[in-house]
Amino acid sequence: MNAFAFAARSLIRQPGRSALGILGIAAVGALLFDMLLLSRGLVVSFRDLLDRDGFDIRVTATDAGPIGGPRLPHASPIAAEVAALPEVADAVPILMSDAEASHPGGPPVAISLLGIDARSGRHPWTISSGHDLEDVAAGTSGELLVNQALAASLTAALGDEIAIRVRCGPGRAPLPPSTFRVVGVAEFPFDDAVQLSGVVRRARMAGACDADGRDEADMILVSSRQGGGPDAAVSAIRRRRPDVHAATNEQIVARLAVSRFTYFRQISTVLSTITLLFGFLLITVLLTVSVNQRLGEIAAVRALGFSRARVAADVLWQSALLVGIGGLLALPVGVVLSIWLDAILKTMPGIPIALHFFVFEPRSLLLHAVLLAVTAVLAAAYPIALVTTLPIATTLRNEVVS
Amino acid sequence: MTPAEQPRLVEAVGLTRTFPMGAGPVHALRAVSMQIAAGDYLAIRGPSGCGKSTLLHILGCVDTPTGGTLIFDGQSVGALPDAERSAIRLRGIGFVFQRFFLLPMLTAAENIEVPQAEAGAGRRERRERTAELLEYVGLSHRATHRPSQLSGGEAQRVAIARALANRPRLLLADEPTGELDRATGDQIAALLDRVQHDGTAVVVVTHDAAIAARAARTLNMADGRLVGGDV
Amino acid sequence: MRAATIAGLLAIALAAGSAFAGAIPADSIPTILVSRQLREAQGLAIGDIVSLSSDPTGAHPQPFRIAGSYEPMPNPMLLGASRHEVRLHLPDLMTLTSDETNPLASESVDAINVAVPAPTDAGALAQRLASRIPGLVVRSTSANDDRAAPFVVLERFHLAIAIVTVIASSIFLLALMLMLVDERRETVGILRLIGVRRRRILLHVLAEGVVVAAAGALFGIVLSVAFEGGINRFFQWRYDTSLVFVRITPAIALRSITFAVPLGVAATFASSWTLLRREMFLLIRR
Numbered sequence: 011m012n013a014f015a016f017a018a019r020s021l022i023r024q025p026g027r028s029a030l031g032i033l034g035i036a037a038v039g040a041l042l043f044d045m046l047l048l049s050r051g052l053v054v055s056f057r058d059l060l061d062r063d064g065f066d067i068r069v070t071a072t073d074a075g076p077i078g079g080p081r082l083p084h085a086s087p088i089a090a091e092v093a094a095l096p097e098v099a100d101a102v103p104i105l106m107s108d109a110e111a112s113h114p115g116g117p118p119v120a121i122s123l124l125g126i127d128a129r130s131g132r133h134p135w136t137i138s139s140g141h142d143l144e145d146v147a148a149g150t151s152g153e154l155l156v157n158q159a160l161a162a163s164l165t166a167a168l169g170d171e172i173a174i175r176v177r178c179g180p181g182r183a184p185l186p187p188s189t190f191r192v193v194g195v196a197e198f199p200f201d202d203a204v205q206l207s208g209v210v211r212r213a214r215m216a217g218a219c220d221a222d223g224r225d226e227a228d229m230i231l232v233s234s235r236q237g238g239g240p241d242a243a244v245s246a247i248r249r250r251r252p253d254v255h256a257a258t259n260e261q262i263v264a265r266l267a268v269s270r271f272t273y274f275r276q277i278s279t280v281l282s283t284i285t286l287l288f289g290f291l292l293i294t295v296l297l298t299v300s301v302n303q304r305l306g307e308i309a310a311v312r313a314l315g316f317s318r319a320r321v322a323a324d325v326l327w328q329s330a331l332l333v334g335i336g337g338l339l340a341l342p343v344g345v346v347l348s349i350w351l352d353a354i355l356k357t358m359p360g361i362p363i364a365l366h367f368f369v370f371e372p373r374s375l376l377l378h379a380v381l382l383a384v385t386a387v388l389a390a391a392y393p394i395a396l397v398t399t400l401p402i403a404t405t406l407r408n409e410v411v412s
Numbered sequence: 413m414t415p416a417e418q419p420r421l422v423e424a425v426g427l428t429r430t431f432p433m434g435a436g437p438v439h440a441l442r443a444v445s446m447q448i449a450a451g452d453y454l455a456i457r458g459p460s461g462c463g464k465s466t467l468l469h470i471l472g473c474v475d476t477p478t479g480g481t482l483i484f485d486g487q488s489v490g491a492l493p494d495a496e497r498s499a500i501r502l503r504g505i506g507f508v509f510q511r512f513f514l515l516p517m518l519t520a521a522e523n524i525e526v527p528q529a530e531a532g533a534g535r536r537e538r539r540e541r542t543a544e545l546l547e548y549v550g551l552s553h554r555a556t557h558r559p560s561q562l563s564g565g566e567a568q569r570v571a572i573a574r575a576l577a578n579r580p581r582l583l584l585a586d587e588p589t590g591e592l593d594r595a596t597g598d599q600i601a602a603l604l605d606r607v608q609h610d611g612t613a614v615v616v617v618t619h620d621a622a623i624a625a626r627a628a629r630t631l632n633m634a635d636g637r638l639v640g641g642d643v
Numbered sequence: 644m645r646a647a648t649i650a651g652l653l654a655i656a657l658a659a660g661s662a663f664a665g666a667i668p669a670d671s672i673p674t675i676l677v678s679r680q681l682r683e684a685q686g687l688a689i690g691d692i693v694s695l696s697s698d699p700t701g702a703h704p705q706p707f708r709i710a711g712s713y714e715p716m717p718n719p720m721l722l723g724a725s726r727h728e729v730r731l732h733l734p735d736l737m738t739l740t741s742d743e744t745n746p747l748a749s750e751s752v753d754a755i756n757v758a759v760p761a762p763t764d765a766g767a768l769a770q771r772l773a774s775r776i777p778g779l780v781v782r783s784t785s786a787n788d789d790r791a792a793p794f795v796v797l798e799r800f801h802l803a804i805a806i807v808t809v810i811a812s813s814i815f816l817l818a819l820m821l822m823l824v825d826e827r828r829e830t831v832g833i834l835r836l837i838g839v840r841r842r843r844i845l846l847h848v849l850a851e852g853v854v855v856a857a858a859g860a861l862f863g864i865v866l867s868v869a870f871e872g873g874i875n876r877f878f879q880w881r882y883d884t885s886l887v888f889v890r891i892t893p894a895i896a897l898r899s900i901t902f903a904v905p906l907g908v909a910a911t912f913a914s915s916w917t918l919l920r921r922e923m924f925l926l927i928r929r
Contacts, residue, residue: 011529023517030818037811269724292815299822310513313474314527315502358796403475
C-alpha cells in the first residue's frame with residue numbers, strides 16, 4: 011500500500027474531521043480564487059473594452075485624458091494628418107458633452123452626447139436597429155443615434171424627432187435646442203447601467219453650440235494598420251505631431267491600473283494573504299492533532315520498518331489530499347461567488363455594463379493551484395517534523411504506560 | 413545443530429542506555445552482553461522497570477544504545493543511519509507489541525500486506541503471502557475484518573502474522589500476552605512456539621513465568637543488568 | 644464648468660515666480676491654497692509665489708501667493724491618483740479660466756452651495772428652487788446622493804467578503820471543536836458509565852463553550868484594535884491619503900461578539916452532541 015493510499019485511508023478513518031478540512035479549504039480557496047481574478051480583472055476587462063471598438067490608440071490634447079482635459083483644437087487637420095501616416099489605418103475625432111434631450115412636449119432628460127464625423131466606417135458603437143449616421147446635406151434634420159435606455163426613456167422610435175440642448179461648456183448659457191431625427195439604436199461599450207447616450211455628427215454638435223467653425227474634439231480615436239501595431243503608430247504620431255498626446259490602449263490601461271484600479275489590487279493582495287494563512291492554519295492544526303492522536307500507531311509502523319521518509323510522505327499526502335480536494339471544490343464555489351461579488355461592485359456609479367471586476371484568466375487558475383500546493387506543503391511541515399523526529403522506543407513505552 | 417552451534421544472529425556487547433531526566437539520569441541498561449543464535453528461543457524476565465523493554469528496543473534497532481556494540485547478522489548497527497536501520501527492521505526483524513498496534517483503518521489482510529508493500533513486494537506476491545500467513549495463524553475467515561471487529565487474541569495473531577510478513581530472521585515480542593486472558597495468552601504462546609520451531613529466532617519479554625518456561629533460554633534482568641539465566 | 648477637477652483644467656506651470664514677485668507688489672498678489680501632495684511634490688512653501696495658467700502650454704500665466712496648504716477630501720475612487728490641486732478665490736479662478744468669446748463667462752459657475760438655517764428644510768427648499776428656475780439642478784446633501792454610492796457599494800462588497808470569512812471560520816471552528824471533544828472521549832465515556840446523565844454533561848459543555856467563545860471573541864476584538872492602527876498607518880502611507888481604512892466601532896465590536904459567541908457555543912454543542920450520541924462503551928474502547 012503506497013503512501014497515497016495510506017493517506018486516503020487515514021482521512022476516511024476520520025470522515026467528519028476530513029470533511030470539515032476539505033470544506034474549510036473549499037471556502038477559503040474560493041475566496042482566494044476570486045481575489046486572484048480580482049487582482050487583474052479590471053485591467054483585463056478594461057483593456058478588452060478599449061480594444062472592442064477596433065481603435066487601439068487615443069489622441070488627446072494632454073495626458074489628462076479626454077474627460078476633464080482641454081480639447082484638441084483644429085481636430086480635422088490633426089485627424090487627417092494622423093490618418094495619412096502609413097502606420098495608421100483610421101483616425102476619428104470625437105467630441106463629448108453633456109446635453110438635455112426631450113421629446114416634443116416632454117420633460118428633458120440629461121444625456122451624454124457624442125459628436126463624430128460620419129465619414130468613417132468604423133465607429134465605437136454597435137448598431138442594433140436602424141442605421142448608422144450618414145452624410146446628409148446640411149440644412150436637413152441632423153441624424154441621431156440613441157442607446158436603448160435613451161430610446162426607452164423618451165419612448166422614441168426610429169424616425170422620431172428629438173430636441174437636444176447641448177451644454178456648451180463651462181459658463182455657457184443654455185442655447186435653444188436643436189432638432190435631431192432618430193435613425194438608429196446602438197450599444198455603446200462604455201455606457202453604465204443608467205446612462206442615456208446619443209451620437210450626432212460633430213459639426214452639428216458644434217453648430218448647436220453656436221460654434222460653427224470651431225473644429226474641436228475631445229479625442230481622436232486611431233486604429234493602427236495591421237502588421238505595424240499600435241506602438242509603431244504612436245511613435246509615428248508623436249514624430250508628426252509632438253504637440254498632442256498619443257497613447258496606446260495598453261498605456262492607458264497601465265496608467266489607470268496605477269491610479270484607479272490600485273484599490274482592488276490591494277484588497278486582492280490582502281485577502282489572498284489572509285486566505286492562504288487561514289488555509290495553512292486549518293490544515294496544520296488538523297494534521298497535527300491527527301498525528302498526536304496516532305503517535306503509538308506511527309511508532310509501531312516505524313518499528314515495523316517504515317522509514318522517516320515514508321511516514322513523512324504519508325503526512326504530506328494527507329495534506330495534499332485535503333488541500334487538493336478542497337481546492338478543486340473551491341473552483342465552482344469561487345465562480346459562483348465571483349458572479350455575486352461582481353454584481354455588487356458593478357452597481358458603482360459610472361461603471362460600464364460591459365466592464366467586469368472578476369475576469370477569468372488561465373494564469374489565475376495556475377496561480378491558485380501553485381499557491382494551494384505551497385500551502386499544503388508548508389502546512390504539513392510541522393506534523394512531518396513531529397513524525398520524523400518521533401522517538402520510537404519512548405513512544406511505544408509511553409503508549410503502554412498510558 | 414544445537415542453539416550453541418547455530419550461527420550468531422545478534423551479538424550485544426556491553427550495551428548501556430541512559431535516559432537524561434530532569435531529576436537525574438536514568439540508567440536503564442548497564443553493560444548488558446548477550447547473544448542470540450539463529451532459530452533461538454529466548455525469554456527475558458524481570459520486574460517492572462528493570463530494562464527488559466529497553467533491551468528489546470535496542471535489539472530491534474528501534475532505539476540506539478548510549479554505549480556498547482550491537483551486531484545484527486554480522487553487521488554493526490550502532491552507527492547506521494535511520495534509513496538503514498529501518499531497512500533492517502523491515503526485512504530482518506519482526507515486532508509484536510503488547511497493545512497490538514494494528515492500523516485501525518485497514519483490514520486484517522491489509523495490515524499484513526503493509527510491510528510487504530513497503531519492502532517492494534508485488535501485489536500477487538503480497539496476496540499469496542498474506543493468505544499463507546492468515547492460514548498460519550488460523551484467521552483466514554477474518555481477512556476482511558477491521559481490528560475493531562477482532563477480539564484481543566485475534567488482533568494479536570494478526571499482529572504476529574504482520575511481524576512475519578517479510579520472513580524476518582528474528583521476532584521480538586514485548587509482553588505479547590499482557591492484555592490477554594490466560595487461555596488466549598496460551599494460544600499466543602503456542603503460536604510463538606510454532607514460529608520458533610519453523611526457524612525464526614524468537615525473543616519474548618515477559619513477566620509471566622508460564623510464558624517464559626516455554627522458551628529454550630531465559631535471561632533474568634534487574635536494575636538494568638542481567639542477573640542470571642542462560643546468557 | 645465641466646465636471647473636472649481644477650487640476651485637470653489648469654496646466655499648472657509652476658515657475659519660480661520670482662520674476663512676478665519682483666514686478667508686482669506682494670500685497671496685491673492674490674492668494675491660493677495648494678493641496679499637501681502638490682506642496683510636497685513641488686517643494687513649495689507657504690508664502691511662495693507661483694504662476695498658474697489654464698493653457699496647456701503655460702501661456703498667459705498669472706502670479707499667485709501660496710497662503711496655505713490643505714488636505715484634499717479622501718476619495719477611495721482616487722486611491723493612487725496624484726491629488727495635485729489648487730484652490731483659488733472664485734473671482735481669481737474666473738479671471739484665470741475665462742473664455743473671451745463668452746460674454747457671460749464672468750457670471751457663470753459650476754455650482755452654488757447653500758446653507759440653510761435648519762437642515763430639515765433643505766429638501767423643501769431644493770424643490771422650491773428647482774421649480775422656480777427651470778434647468779437648474781438643485782440637490783439636498785442629505786438626500787440619496789450618487790456621490791456616496793461608491794462607499795455604499797464598497798461596504799456591501801466588504802460585507803460579502805465578511806460573510807464568506809465567517810462561513811470559513813465556522814467550519815474551522817467546528818473542526819477544532821470536533822478534535823477537542825474527541826480528546827475527551829474516554830473521560831465522557833467514564834462519566835456516562837458511572838451514571839452522569841447526558842443533559843448534565845451537555846450543560847457543563849455549554850458553560851465551557853460560552854466562556855471560551857466569549858473569551859475568544861474579546862481576544863479577537865483586542866487583536867483587531869491592535870491591528871487597526873497598523874493597517875491604517877500602512878495604507879495611509881502607501882497611498883498618501885488621510886482616508887481611514889479600518890475603524891473598529893462599538894457597534895462593530897458588538898456585532899462581532901453577537902456572531903462569534905453563538906457560533907462558538909453552537910460548534911461546541913454540536914461536536915459534543917455527536918460524542919454523547921454514541922454508546923458509552925464505544926467511547927472508552929481504545
